[in-house]
Amino acid sequence: MATRSDIAVTPLPLAARQSQRPSSHHDGSPPTSFRNPWPSSQPIGLAKIISTRFLRSADKNNVPVPTDRKGLVTVRKPNWGMNSPDNLKATWIGHASFLVETQCLPGRARGLRILLDPVFSERTSPSQWFGPKRYTPTPCAVDELPDVDIITISHNHYDHCDSWTILEVWRASKARNRTPLIACALGNRAFFTNLLPDLATEDIIELDWWDGVQIDIKDIGSMELICTPAQHTSARGPNDKDKSLWCSWIIREAKTEGRSPKSLFFAGDTGYRHVNSAKPTDEEEDSMPHCPAFKEIGDTYGPFDLALLPIGLYSPRDFMSSVHCAPEDSVCIHQDIKSKKSIGMHYGTVRGGISAYYEDVLEPPARWKAEGEKKGLKWGEDIGLCDVGETVVV
Numbered sequence: 001m002a003t004r005s006d007i008a009v010t011p012l013p014l015a016a017r018q019s020q021r022p023s024s025h026h027d028g029s030p031p032t033s034f035r036n037p038w039p040s041s042q043p044i045g046l047a048k049i050i051s052t053r054f055l056r057s058a059d060k061n062n063v064p065v066p067t068d069r070k071g072l073v074t075v076r077k078p079n080w081g082m083n084s085p086d087n088l089k090a091t092w093i094g095h096a097s098f099l100v101e102t103q104c105l106p107g108r109a110r111g112l113r114i115l116l117d118p119v120f121s122e123r124t125s126p127s128q129w130f131g132p133k134r135y136t137p138t139p140c141a142v143d144e145l146p147d148v149d150i151i152t153i154s155h156n157h158y159d160h161c162d163s164w165t166i167l168e169v170w171r172a173s174k175a176r177n178r179t180p181l182i183a184c185a186l187g188n189r190a191f192f193t194n195l196l197p198d199l200a201t202e203d204i205i206e207l208d209w210w211d212g213v214q215i216d217i218k219d220i221g222s223m224e225l226i227c228t229p230a231q232h233t234s235a236r237g238p239n240d241k242d243k244s245l246w247c248s249w250i251i252r253e254a255k256t257e258g259r260s261p262k263s264l265f266f267a268g269d270t271g272y273r274h275v276n277s278a279k280p281t282d283e284e285e286d287s288m289p290h291c292p293a294f295k296e297i298g299d300t301y302g303p304f305d306l307a308l309l310p311i312g313l314y315s316p317r318d319f320m321s322s323v324h325c326a327p328e329d330s331v332c333i334h335q336d337i338k339s340k341k342s343i344g345m346h347y348g349t350v351r352g353g354i355s356a357y358y359e360d361v362l363e364p365p366a367r368w369k370a371e372g373e374k375k376g377l378k379w380g381e382d383i384g385l386c387d388v389g390e391t392v393v394v
C-alpha cells in the first residue's frame with residue numbers, strides 16, 4: 001500500500017479462521033457486485049417495495065414526530081471527551097455518525113480520531129429538495145469538528161455516505177493543512193475519486209470483508225482498522241444496486257506499554273434475520289436463521305469494549321428485517337460479538353423512506369431497553385443510549 005510521510009498503512013494478515021474462506025459475498029472475479037451469503041437475508045422485489053410504500057395500509061402506524069420534541073433525543077454541545085484522554089471515546093453526531101478518539105499516548109497531544117459515516121446534511125437523499133429530512137439537528141457544524149485523521153464509510157446509502165459532508169470535512173481539513181485517510185469497502189473507491197479530485201492513491205484504503213490494516217500516524221499513535229461483514233445492501237441510484245460492498249468496522253488500539261488497548265465495533269447498517277410477518281411473534285423471530293457473521297466477529301476479534309449498534313428504522317419487519325435490525329436483533333448482536341457495552345444508534349435523527357409510515361420514532365429506544373433487561377443486561381452499563389453530542393467513554 002502507498003505510504004504518506006505522515007501516515008503508514010500496513011496490511012494485517014488475515015485472521016486465522018478467515019484465511020481459507022472463499023469469497024462467497026462476491027459476484028464475479030474480480031467482483032462486479034456483492035451479496036449477503038446467508039439464509040438470514042432474503043431479497044425484496046420491486047412489487048413488494050411498491051406495495052409496502054403505497055398500497056398497504058392495515059399495519060401502517062403513521063405517528064408524527066412530536067413537534068415539542070417530548071421523548072426525543074436531547075442534543076448537547078459536544079466537548080469530544082477532552083477531559084478523558086486515557087479512554088477510548090465515541091461522540092454521537094446523530095443517526096450513524098460518530099467521532100471516535102483512541103486513548104492519548106504519553107507525550108502526545110491527543111489520540112487518533114476516526115469520523116464514522118458522517119452526515120451533516122438536512123436531508124439523506126440525492127437532493128436537498130426532497131427525501132427524508134432530519135428532525136434532530138446536528139450538535140455542531142462541520143467546522144467545529146476537531147482535526148480528523150480517518151473518515152470511514154460503511155456503505156454508500158445517503159444516510160451514511162453524504163457527499164456534501166465529506167466535501168466539507170475535506171475542505172475544513174485542507175484549510176488546517178491536514179489530509180484525512182478515507183477507508184471504505186470494495187467498490188467504493190470510484191465514488192471518492194470522483195468526489196474529491198485531489199484525492200491521492202495513498203489517501204484511500206479500500207478493503208474487503210475481513211481485510212485489515214495497521215495505521216500509524218506520526219506523532220499521534222497507531223491502531224488497527226478491520227473491515228468486517230454486515231447484512232445489508234448498497235445503491236445511490238437505479239443502476240448501481242449492490243455494485244459496491246457494505247461493511248462494519250473494528251477499531252483496535254495498538255498495544256502500548258502500560259496501557260490496555262481498547263477495541264470498538266461499529267455495525268454500520270445491518271440486518272440480523274429475515275422474518276415473514278410485519279409483526280412477527282417471538283416464536284417466528286426465534287425460528288428464523290441468524291446472520292452468522294456476528295458470532296464469527298465475536299469469536300475472532302471479541303470481546304469489544306464498546307459497540308455502536310443500529311436500533312431503528314426496522315418497520316415493517318417483513319420488509320426491513322433483512323437489512324435493518326430491530327432492537328431485539330441488536331441485543332443478539334451485542335451478545336454474539338461479546339460486547340461489554342453497546343450504544344444504540346441509527347434512530348432518533350431522520351426517518352427512513354419506508355419506516356416513516358410504519359414506525360413511531362419513540363419506539364426503538366424503549367424496545368432496546370426492554371429487550372436488554374429481558375435478557376438480563378444492565379441498562380446504562382451493558383447496553384444504553386446517549387444524547388446527540390454526548391461522548392461515551394470506556
Ligand SMILES: [Zn+2]
Pocket residue numbers: 155157160232233269
Ligand atoms: Zn443503508
